[in-house]
Amino acid sequence: MTKPVGVQIKRLPHGHGLDLPAYATEGSAGMDVLAAESVTIKPGQRHAVATGLSVAIPENYEIQVRPRSGLAFKHGITVPNTPGTIDSDYRGELKVLLINHGTDDFAIQRGDRVAQLVLAPVTQAKWEEVDELSETVRGEGGFGSTGGHAKLA
């Protein structure tokens, strides 16, 4: 594990009294982030869940907002824009977009862990426009060109 990177975090008024996002175990990739509001999401509906937090991510990093597999498996609750992108220059409230793909209403209580945040390095690209690209064995083959899934007997 590399050395942790410092990320400034600010609690907004409605974020006071909640734990900061935290790694559930020593080896966790993501920090579970808590809802700062109570809300019920009906089947098929989306909601931008408040976290009560803003962050200042260091340059050359992003935070990815990813679903929690337990919520997805048990309740059909996932992040429609997964992985959500928190840009290093964003200073607004960090929100967790959720969609209910399940069949039942999903009730979130303030303090529930609704998603996980992964700090990840980012490299910006600089286009180098050319008339011809380098040749490869794959060439233009894609979308299953190397073989599909195992056939049923």
Ligand SMILES: O=c1ccn([C@H]2C[C@H](O)[C@@H](COP(=O)(O)OP(=O)(O)OP(=O)(O)O)O2)c(=O)[nH]1
């Ligand atoms: O799950 C998310 C995704 C984004 N954001 C915030 C932080 C991010 O930096 C900003 C913009 O996100 P994105 O670039 O994905 O959205 P956009 O539709 O391209 O909006 P914009 O034009 O503001 O970039 O919105 C969140 O709080 N949660």
Ligand SMILES: [Mg+2]
């Ligand atoms: Mg954008």
